[in-house]
Amino acid sequence: MASFSDETPISAIELPSRMRNALIKAGLVTAGHVRKASDTKLRSLPNIGPTFFSQIRKVFNRARTR
Numbered sequence: 001m002a003s004f005s006d007e008t009p010i011s012a013i014e015l016p017s018r019m020r021n022a023l024i025k026a027g028l029v030t031a032g033h034v035r036k037a038s039d040t041k042l043r044s045l046p047n048i049g050p051t052f053f054s055q056i057r058k059v060f061n062r063a064r065t066r
Contacts, residue, residue: 006032019056022047034060 004013008031010023022045028034034042034056043053 004031006030006035010034013059015059016052018047019052022052023056031060 010020010029026045028037042056
């Protein structure tokens, strides 16, 4: 799995377009913004259901740059 820093733009991360667009539209434009977002905020995003929520957390929590 690729790793990326908190400063990496969402647009530079390989994500399904629906997920990427929802994150950017919500103002979560970097990996760090997504990592710091609360579960409540992420779950409330349009077009982000339980499956996408789980995928978001999995991708962004595992892909930290060490």
